[in-house]
Amino acid sequence: MDALAPRTRRNVVRGIAAATASLAFRPADAQAAARVAVIGGGFGGASCARALRRIDPKLLITLVEPAKVFTACPLSNEVIAGLREIDAQQFSYDRIAAEGITVVAQAAVKIDPGARTVGLADGTSLSYDRLVLAPGIDLRFDALPGYDEPAAAKMPHAWKAGEQTMLLRRQLDAMDDGGLVALAVPAGPSRCPPAAYERASLIAHYLKARKPRSKLIILDAKDVIPQQRLFENAWKELYPGMIERVSLSEGGRVTSVDPATNTIVTDFGNYTAQVANVIPPQRAGRIAEIAGAADHTGWCPIDPVTFASKLVPDIHVIGDACFGGVLPKSASAASAQGQACAAAVANLLSGVAPAIPGLNGVCYNTVAPGYAFSQSAIYRPKDGMFAEVEGSATSPVDAPREVRGREAEDAKSWFKAITVEAFG
Numbered sequence: 001m002d003a004l005a006p007r008t009r010r011n012v013v014r015g016i017a018a019a020t021a022s023l024a025f026r027p028a029d030a031q032a033a034a035r036v037a038v039i040g041g042g043f044g045g046a047s048c049a050r051a052l053r054r055i056d057p058k059l060l061i062t063l064v065e066p067a068k069v070f071t072a073c074p075l076s077n078e079v080i081a082g083l084r085e086i087d088a089q090q091f092s093y094d095r096i097a098a099e100g101i102t103v104v105a106q107a108a109v110k111i112d113p114g115a116r117t118v119g120l121a122d123g124t125s126l127s128y129d130r131l132v133l134a135p136g137i138d139l140r141f142d143a144l145p146g147y148d149e150p151a152a153a154k155m156p157h158a159w160k161a162g163e164q165t166m167l168l169r170r171q172l173d174a175m176d177d178g179g180l181v182a183l184a185v186p187a188g189p190s191r192c193p194p195a196a197y198e199r200a201s202l203i204a205h206y207l208k209a210r211k212p213r214s215k216l217i218i219l220d221a222k223d224v225i226p227q228q229r230l231f232e233n234a235w236k237e238l239y240p241g242m243i244e245r246v247s248l249s250e251g252g253r254v255t256s257v258d259p260a261t262n263t264i265v266t267d268f269g270n271y272t273a274q275v276a277n278v279i280p281p282q283r284a285g286r287i288a289e290i291a292g293a294a295d296h297t298g299w300c301p302i303d304p305v306t307f308a309s310k311l312v313p314d315i316h317v318i319g320d321a322c323f324g325g326v327l328p329k330s331a332s333a334a335s336a337q338g339q340a341c342a343a344a345v346a347n348l349l350s351g352v353a354p355a356i357p358g359l360n361g362v363c364y365n366t367v368a369p370g371y372a373f374s375q376s377a378i379y380r381p382k383d384g385m386f387a388e389v390e391g392s393a394t395s396p397v398d399a400p401r402e403v404r405g406r407e408a409e410d411a412k413s414w415f416k417a418i419t420v421e422a423f424g
């Protein structure tokens with residue numbers, strides 16, 4: 001058991017090292033002033049822009065991101081449960097700008113792949129030789145009857161961190177002891193599926209400490225969940241009788257909501273909750289669709305070696321927005337993709353064949369303070385997609401509590417490393 005924590009820690013370091021090692025870029029004077037625009041300053045885009053800068057100081061790199069401060073989702077479930085403050089999740093772009101990357105605080109609203117220009121919300125535009133799209137997800141407000149943007153102000157999704165995270169926290173604080181919390185989980189593909197069950201666990205932790213007569217019900221559009229036995233064992237051990245999960249085959253799929261009464265309707269029943277956390281279906285950030293890079297699924301198919309869009313020339317897509325096989329929609333994967341994509345873009349600009357990337361991803365789930373487990377995997381291109389290769393590891397089901405405690409520490413170290421990688 002002791003071997004687990006060092007192994008997962010090594011994986012985090014190895015992920016970054018693997019991507020760095022593949023930066024086989026040979027600068028050529030002819031390409032010295034190539035322009036790369038990156039849209040979206042989250043884990044994928046910020047990591048990509050910084051990796052590009054490290055590879056070639058001469059590249060003209062522009063990062064387009066409307067928010068002045070980025071609010072990270074990983075560990076935001078702890079904010080909801082009152083275990084962490086939101087400012088510990090927030091990162092500015094000052095260090096990125098200090099590295100010589102032009103940071104433009106605007107939303108991209110238009111892309112002309114023929115002219116290779118990006119139109120910005122203030123009416124200006126910029127030109128690129130290569131464009132990297134990293135806009136994350138958009139919530140599908142057209143997919144679940146009753147759940148539109150105004151409904152989200154009553155029934156928060158908290159699936160983009162920031163004001164929504166704080167709204168859910170305030171609702172839990174205001175709830176009476178004995179109230180029902182309902183958590184609606186969509187079918188995939190979606191951003192970080194295990195995070196919904198981490199959230200259920202940490203809300204249960206909050207209820208146990210502050211409102212012990214309350215209950216949490218998970219209304220789930222899935223039958224099988226990630227790390228199912230680990231979650232279910234933890235719930236039995238830590239929160240007996242507090243969490244009920246209604247799976248897809250038990251009628252858990254949410255078919256509509258009524259924000260006026262805080263009611264969630266499923267295949268088999270209606271649930272009126274004091275706090276309703278509704279996570280709707282998702283798709284790639286809207287700008288990906290505007291660029292023509294998203295297909296009928298709402299996600300962006302990519303070439304796994306270069307992250308080039310399969311639909312639009314000179315555009316690469318990374319992070320949650322892309323679809324490249326079994327790659328998870330996680331910060332860990334987005335950061336690794338950002339670094340590997342930077343290497344591929346630099347190589348393409350200098351006429352060098354891109355190296356085959358190997359991406360490491362690790363995902364921690366914290367179910368109570370000092371109690372976490374993880375899953376790590378390595379992905380490589382196979383048959384035009386990313387496939388999981390040997391070396392995947394998951395925390396043992398029967399590990400002693402000290403291992404869970406060490407993994408909780410590892411989760412914090414991982415967050416520090418990944419945010420330093422992205423934001424400096």
Ligand SMILES: Cc1cc2nc3c(=O)[nH]c(=O)nc-3n(C[C@H](O)[C@H](O)[C@H](O)COP(=O)(O)OP(=O)(O)OC[C@H]3O[C@@H](n4cnc5c(N)ncnc54)[C@H](O)[C@@H]3O)c2cc1C
Pocket residue numbers: 039040041042043044045064065066067070072073074075076077106107108109134135136137158159160191192195285286287318319320321329330331332333334362363364
């Ligand atoms: C509750 C929760 C917990 C999570 N926990 C973990 C975890 O423990 N580990 C893990 O690895 N992952 C975790 N994740 C997943 C992780 O947050 C995402 O996978 C990750 O943020 C994806 O990175 P990204 O760069 O694709 O998108 P984001 O990080 O969302 O960044 C996208 C950026 O693009 C910007 N943008 C969008 N449209 C435009 C536009 N038109 N113009 C300019 N900019 C634009 C946005 O403002 C945003 O800053 C969690 C997610 C949630 C919801």
